[in-house]
Amino acid sequence: MLHLKDVRPTVFFVSREGRLDQIVEITVENRGKPVEARVKILKGARASEIPVGPIKPGEGRYQIAVPEIGEEGPVEFALLVGDKVQDRRSITWRPKRHWEVYLVHISHHDLGYTDLPRDVLREHDGFMDEILRFCEETEDWPEEAKFRYTxxxxxxxxxxxxxxxxxxxxxxxxxxxxGRIELTALFGNETTELCGHEELIRLLYPSFGLG
Structure with a gap:
């Protein structure tokens, strides 16, 4: 016997075949053996069924991709094994805002904190090799998907x-x-509150010299 303990829509969407599916997390308790299950979703006259996969014994969380529902209102989730409904749960559905998330790779320079400075420099040389390789490997990707680094x-x-x-x-x-690789202005991540005007200005010299 399966028990549908919780249904929690997330803010995440995936694009599939020209449509958006919203990721919904469900919590299921299984008091028996592993079993294949699926979820039937009812919103007014619309219905869709989504496989969950094998439900393990005990309580677990599972993610399903639900075709986007654009209207607020009651939505019923029915947990099925074969043709038998194991449990039902209704929630008030509230459409989620669409966000675009940009991931920016950045390095953090802790000179002397994690290792000897000479060893840290060698590590960063290796990082630079990888950065350039990733830039090269994504040359023919869409502009917004190309690898970038700070x-x-x-x-x-x-x-x-x-x-x-x-x-x-x-x-x-x-x-x-x-513009694929950005270099920040300072020589390192100094504690700027301890620097005088002259020191702050001179910390910019190396970066400007590279230009």
């Missing part, structure tokens, strides 16, 4: 420019000019 300070870039292979340095400069 470098927090210029000290690691200066080391890479001085020590790295010439062809990779040229790639780095090219992607920076394209």
């Amino acid at each position: 470098i927090e300070g210029s000290w690691s870039v200066l080391h890479f420019v001085e020590e790295g292979p010439e062809d990779l340095v040229e790639k780095l400069v090219r992607y920076m000019k394209q």
